[in-house]
Amino acid sequence: MVKLLDSIGLKSVNFGYIKGKKIIKNIDIDINIKDITCIIGPNGSGKTTLGKLMMGILRPDSGEIYLVGEDIAEMSLGQIGRKIGYLFQNPExxxxxxxxxxxxxxxxxxxxxxxxxxxxxxxxxxxxxxxxxxxxxxxxxxxxxxxxxxxxxxxxxxEPGYLILDEPTKGLDVERRKVLVQVLKKLHGEGIGMTVITHDYAFIDQISDRILKMHEGEIVEDKRNER
Ligand SMILES: Nc1ncnc2c1ncn2[C@@H]1O[C@H](COP(=O)(O)OP(=O)(O)OP(=O)(O)O)[C@@H](O)[C@H]1O
Ligand SMILES: [Mg+2]
Incomplete structure (x- = not known):
């Protein structure tokens, strides 16, 4: 696989929490680190699991994940954490x-x-x-x-160079959501890309460059958003 220096690359990534039950099914994708990439999809489709794999919190059963050309299998969580800021779905x-x-x-x-x-x-x-x-x-x-x-x-x-945010607008009222959009846009303007997992369509519309839709552990749609 080409180890692109401007992306997070997933190559044939499979993962299950329990043996015999695949949650992430053979995902192949390159996510440009300059983009704001939104991951959407129904509850239980594997969005959080995918984010945790990209962050190295979970390790794939098979396949490879590259962070700007570096195989994350060879990186500690601390090393990954110095490059990526990760917001948990349950921040506490x-x-x-x-x-x-x-x-x-x-x-x-x-x-x-x-x-x-x-x-x-x-x-x-x-x-x-x-x-x-x-x-x-x-x-x-x-x-x-x-x-x-x-x-x-x-x-x-x-000051992370990249962000993975799992439902960052959850629990925010309209005003605070606006502030967050402004903050994230400003960060993006400063060259910080991000993957944002969200169900919030207004947010996606305002902020995303690319939208990936998951369903039952697969990416079933991949489109650009012309902002
Ligand atoms: N720690 C775990 N142990 C076993 N199964 C799990 C675990 N975490 C998640 N799962 C299962 O993996 C599947 C995908 O879960 P995941 O949390 O990735 O979905 P999601 O797309 O983020 O959903 P949501 O929109 O509700 O946050 C679900 O069927 C879930 O029950
Ligand atoms: Mg989730």
Missing amino acids: KQFFSNTVEDEIKFIPEIKGLDKKYIEEKTALLLDLFQLNHIKNSFPLKLSQGEKQRLALAAILVN
């Missing part, structure tokens, strides 16, 4: 701090980044995602929409 799975503010600062502090830089960046993200008024709250006690925004802020503070 990624919280481990006692306050909203600390949740955003956690990884940059571990990395030993400059204190002033962390303070400024955190303030910016608290503001951008309208989290200032709850910056001292306990992350697990937030509303669904607040959790979603916090999880995104905690991902973006690491």
Whole structure:
């Protein structure tokens, strides 16, 4: 297979959680890392599973996955995580701090980044995602929409080059959804591509370059969206 340097490539990827029950069926696809690619499809069609395979959280039973030319089978989750920011469908799975503010600062502090830089960046993200008024709250006690925004802020503070977002608009009201579209468009303008798993058609229409539709573990439709 050609290892394209501008894509995430899946070659004959198969996966099942249980032996004998395939959830991802022989998927072959190249996803351009500059695009905003939306993955749609009914509940249980395998969207989240595909995202986790691309992120290396799950490993394929057979087939290969390349991240800008590198075989992810040879990469640790940490190495992949330095290149891709991943938003879980249930964002509370990624919280481990006692306050909203600390949740955003956690990884940059571990990395030993400059204190002033962390303070400024955190303030910016608290503001951008309208989290200032709850910056001292306990992350697990937030509303669904607040959790979603916090999880995104905690991902973006690491300045990932690519994003995989599993239902990022879930739990967001119309206003906050608009803000998120603006934020993602701005990131895209800065050269950050993303794969967005979503059921939100208005969102897809506004933001996607390409739409992949899944059904029972296969990609059954692949089209460009002329924005
Ligand atoms: N940890 C797991 N163990 C066993 N089966 C699982 C597991 N996670 C998901 N599945 C099954 O795999 C299939 C695909 O699930 P997946 O979560 O990828 O679907 P999805 O397209 O993301 O659905 P939704 O739109 O509801 O989020 C489903 O039949 C689901 O029951
Ligand atoms: Mg899902």
